[in-house]
Amino acid sequence: MRIFGSVIIALVSFVTTVPATASSLLDYVGECVPFARAASGIQIYGNAWTWWAQAGGRYKRGAAPRVGAVIVFEKSSKLRLGHVAVVSRVVTQRVVMVTHANWSRQNGERGHAEQDVTLTDVSARNDWTSVKVWYRDRDGLGGSIYPVYGFIYGSPDAEAARSIAKATPAPELTGRNPDYVGALIDAY
Structure with missing residues (x-):
């Protein structure tokens, strides 16, 4: 019964976070x-760059990409409010695919x-503190380097586990046949 209750809470959480303007997550x-809240199930609000600090004591955080984790971009001159994206595939230690808006x-x-994407x-240290991102409108990996805080994982911190349901990524997080070869070519 306890597991069933957690699943119901996660589903309700997902349904209530899907943006009202979209019938499908990918139509958003x-x-x-x-978008990141709906795609990851992680219930954090406010500007993207504030997610990292807000996750402290609520969700586990780290420097390794995992499917369903939210990567948090720092506020910068190019990203005044930061940016958040959800890891959809881990391709190599240094290349991932994300789903974002x-x-x-x-x-x-x-x-x-x-x-x-x-x-x-x-x-320099292979620790995901600086990234480059693919631009669909340019059909190429961008030249800008963006500072990153790290990854927020869907599982809550031990202290917060009693009050936060485990985040469940959306089923549309990744496609059926992502282009791994293309992702590697893009990256290198």
């Missing part, structure tokens, strides 16, 4: 924060969801 058009322009506008770790 809007900001990255509500409000990054590339599509049909001349920002905000659209993008599935299985290449993201590469370019940090």
Whole structure:
């Protein structure tokens, strides 16, 4: 019964976080924060760059990518509010695919969801503190390097486990046949 209750809470949490403007997670058009919340099940609010601090004491955090984890970009001159994306595939130690919203322009506008986008770790210590991201509108890996805080995982910290349901990633987080070869070519 306890497991069933947790599953129900996770499902209700997912359903209530899917942005009202989208019938499918991939039809979403809007900001990255509500999208990441719906795609990951991690219940954090506020500007993207604030997620890292807010996760402290609530969710486990770390420097290793895992499917369903939210990667938190720091606030910078290019990302005034930061950015959040959800890891959809781990390709290699330094290459992942993410599903996110409000990054590339599509049909001349920002905000659209993008599935299985290449993201590469370019940090000197191989610790995911600096990344480059694929741009659909440019059809290539961007030249900018973005600072990253790290990854927020769906499982709660031990102290918070009693009050937070485990986050469940959305089923649309990844596609059926992501282009691993393309992701590696993009990265290198």
